[in-house]
Amino acid sequence: MPARTLFEKVWDAHLVAASDGQLPLLYIDLHLVHEVTSPQAFDGLRANGRRVRQPLRTVATVDHNIPTTPRGLPLTDPIAARQIEALQKNCREFGIPFFDMDSPDQGIVHVIGPELGITLPGMTIVCGDSHTSTHGAFGSLAFGIGTSEVEHVLATQCLPKKKPKTMQIAVRGKLPEGVTAKDLALGIIGQIGTDGATGHVMEYTGESVRALSMEGRMTLCNMSIEAGARAGMVAPDETTFAYVAGRRFAPKGKDWEDSVALWRSLATDAGAKYDHVVNIDAASLTPFVTWGTNPGMVVQVGAKVPELSSFPQEADRRAAEQALAYMGLQPGTPIEQIAVDRVFIGSCTNSRIEDLRAAARVAKGYHVNSKVRAMVVPGSQAIKLAAEREGLHRIFLDAGFEWRESGCSMCLGMNPDILQPGERCASTSNRNFEGRQGRGGRTHLVSPMMAAAAAITGHFTDIRNWRFDE
Amino acid sequence: MQPFRKHTGIVVPLDRVNVDTDQIIPKQFLKRIERTGFGEFLFYDWRFAGDGKKSDFVLHDPRYAKASILVAGKNFGCGSSREHAVWALADYGFRAVVSSSFADIFANNSLKNGLLTICLSEEQVAGIMRRAREVDNYQLTVDLETRRVEDNQGFSETFAIDEFSRHCLLNGLDDIGLTLQQEAAIAEYEAKHPARTAMKTVLANS
Numbered sequence A: 001m002p003a004r005t006l007f008e009k010v011w012d013a014h015l016v017a018a019s020d021g022q023l024p025l026l027y028i029d030l031h032l033v034h035e036v037t038s039p040q041a042f043d044g045l046r047a048n049g050r051r052v053r054q055p056l057r058t059v060a061t062v063d064h065n066i067p068t069t070p071r072g073l074p075l076t077d078p079i080a081a082r083q084i085e086a087l088q089k090n091c092r093e094f095g096i097p098f099f100d101m102d103s104p105d106q107g108i109v110h111v112i113g114p115e116l117g118i119t120l121p122g123m124t125i126v127c128g129d130s131h132t133s134t135h136g137a138f139g140s141l142a143f144g145i146g147t148s149e150v151e152h153v154l155a156t157q158c159l160p161k162k163k164p165k166t167m168q169i170a171v172r173g174k175l176p177e178g179v180t181a182k183d184l185a186l187g188i189i190g191q192i193g194t195d196g197a198t199g200h201v202m203e204y205t206g207e208s209v210r211a212l213s214m215e216g217r218m219t220l221c222n223m224s225i226e227a228g229a230r231a232g233m234v235a236p237d238e239t240t241f242a243y244v245a246g247r248r249f250a251p252k253g254k255d256w257e258d259s260v261a262l263w264r265s266l267a268t269d270a271g272a273k274y275d276h277v278v279n280i281d282a283a284s285l286t287p288f289v290t291w292g293t294n295p296g297m298v299v300q301v302g303a304k305v306p307e308l309s310s311f312p313q314e315a316d317r318r319a320a321e322q323a324l325a326y327m328g329l330q331p332g333t334p335i336e337q338i339a340v341d342r343v344f345i346g347s348c349t350n351s352r353i354e355d356l357r358a359a360a361r362v363a364k365g366y367h368v369n370s371k372v373r374a375m376v377v378p379g380s381q382a383i384k385l386a387a388e389r390e391g392l393h394r395i396f397l398d399a400g401f402e403w404r405e406s407g408c409s410m411c412l413g414m415n416p417d418i419l420q421p422g423e424r425c426a427s428t429s430n431r432n433f434e435g436r437q438g439r440g441g442r443t444h445l446v447s448p449m450m451a452a453a454a455a456i457t458g459h460f461t462d463i464r465n466w467r468f469d470e
Numbered sequence B: 001m002q003p004f005r006k007h008t009g010i011v012v013p014l015d016r017v018n019v020d021t022d023q024i025i026p027k028q029f030l031k032r033i034e035r036t037g038f039g040e041f042l043f044y045d046w047r048f049a050g051d052g053k054k055s056d057f058v059l060h061d062p063r064y065a066k067a068s069i070l071v072a073g074k075n076f077g078c079g080s081s082r083e084h085a086v087w088a089l090a091d092y093g094f095r096a097v098v099s100s101s102f103a104d105i106f107a108n109n110s111l112k113n114g115l116l117t118i119c120l121s122e123e124q125v126a127g128i129m130r131r132a133r134e135v136d137n138y139q140l141t142v143d144l145e146t147r148r149v150e151d152n153q154g155f156s157e158t159f160a161i162d163e164f165s166r167h168c169l170l171n172g173l174d175d176i177g178l179t180l181q182q183e184a185a186i187a188e189y190e191a192k193h194p195a196r197t198a199m200k201t202v203l204a205n206s
Helices: A006-013 A039-047 A078-094 A109-115 A130-138 A147-156 A181-192 A214-227 A238-244 A253-264 A314-327 A353-363 A381-390 A392-399 A448-457 B084-092 B104-111 B122-134 B163-171 B175-180 B183-192 B199-205
Strands: A015-017 A025-027 A030-033 A058-061 A124-127 A141-144 A158-160 A165-172 A200-205 A231-233 A276-281 A288-290 A298-300 A342-345 A373-376 A424-427 A442-445 B006-014 B069-072 B096-099 B116-119 B139-143 B148-150 B156-158
Touching: A006 A015, A006 A141, A006 A200, A006 A231, A015 B183, A025 B183, A030 A109, A030 A147, A039 A078, A039 A147, A058 A078, A058 A109, A109 A124, A109 A130, A109 A214, A109 A381, A124 A130, A124 A147, A130 A141, A130 A214, A130 A231, A130 A238, A141 A231, A147 A158, A147 B104, A147 B175, A158 B175, A181 A214, A181 A276, A181 A288, A181 A298, A200 A214, A214 A231, A214 A238, A214 A353, A238 A253, A342 A353, A342 A448, A353 A381, A353 A392, A353 A448, A381 A392, A424 A448, B006 B096, B006 B122, B069 B122, B069 B139, B084 B104, B096 B122, B096 B139, B104 B116, B104 B163
Parallel strands: A030 A058, A030 A124, A124 A141, A165 A200, A165 A276, A200 A231, A342 A373, A342 A424, A424 A442, B006 B069, B069 B096, B096 B116
Antiparallel strands: A015 A025, A025 A158, A288 A298, A288 A442, B006 B139, B139 B148, B148 B156
């Protein structure tokens, strides 16, 4: 057999059929479902008298539109409540495992999959959510789909898919101190653009990727979609196995031994070719801050808001002009002089325990700036509990951060957590699109440490100069 | 799905790059549980000011009131996987979108809803954009059988689409039905590949 990449091995292992004149039919191991992109799919099943083919390869939770105020309070949004009720009813009717709002296992769908050991290396995973790419951190092929495809997978456990191309993101050297997986992701997107990987599955390689924890790898793979990639992947290794081992629904005993042996064989073979290779020099990276209205509009924290003349292409120059007008920024303004009104630490990008530890380490011994409102939203109930056991919530609360219940929250503002028009936010989420966090809201994407530092000083602050209280 | 064979319609120019699905259908409209009725919310935050008044957004221009083809800059439909974006465009009356590139998930979603995404070169897209602004009642004709898009100003070009998707679009086929015809192959695959995750336990615990 010729040398194959990680992606090709996972792809080949899931081909059900590849007949002439039809797209390859790919088997889906795991289908994650949430309240926003699924009701129409279940309606479609009912309208056509179809069943869910594999309810036990399907897992559902509520995350997008639920409030992050204490559980048990009634929902104030009747339309959101209707959507949640629809998912409750659909899961009952079709026999799908469901972690409801009051479950101790509830959380952002891309956080609880790995946390519960439902996400495993080498799987194919889909969800009606673009950040499904997160699960690629385990060496699974994980990608977002629309509601029609959600219905397709519910009915058939398969998807007809055109085979994507491959792109190696070869990260050379070590990440400098204070530069996190989030900064690596932003640096990559800044280099290749928000459509730089369209049509491709990325594989992240290199010693600094190997050195990342699973949380860091999830952050990195999560942002793959922001470069336009179908998916991002990291080959499973000892770090992966150590994370998965013993998780509640992960294989045990002999199943575990057999699984690990299989997973070890997934790494890209020596001599395998990618369709494209992008080289990234880790040593040249610093903490990043976005200045515009897409994740590719990003600069180093020590830099300035770019001049319009720095964009050679007219379309990009106009886009930058529109972005600066929306963001209320002047070219040439040093990033560290931009003041923030709000800080959001959370989302499927950066709400895991390691993210909260990093932010708490910055916050410890300080207080949130009097002009800033800052909130911390753990990715899951389990993370919230773990953080509270470590006392992280005390650090946040003492410093003046809000400590909230788990959900997607202000990443997309489908629940009451939104920015007011004109408010500027340092956010650990993944998208700085216009209005994403609330109509007229101005989002700057940063790492958890950078977000915590901005909350305290009231403006963007280079975390590499931070005086930690330890 | 509504079949797509040949369509002629007025072209509205949206001269922006990287139009993301958060703009096409803002999140406040994603809580509906139906597939219909999203058209009135299309590009809502661009069409209407905070106080609900109409902006000067191009869709309000009476010249484009009957437009059914949208032309926009590169990387159209990037961001969220929300199929609501496609439902909103289709419900508003669009049958096709022309751009120099589309985000993968958006393009996929479009195919499932009879909305044709036509990928042309940046120069060709710029030309169509210019004519849509300058020529009154400017129209394109899109023929999926011949894979050709043309106007009456001398522009004519073929576009690429994979054969399977073209077949489904031309015939308005339900591709779930087509996959279900491969039942034997799916069952055989499942017999050889049992789930590794203890999913029965997941159900019991949820």
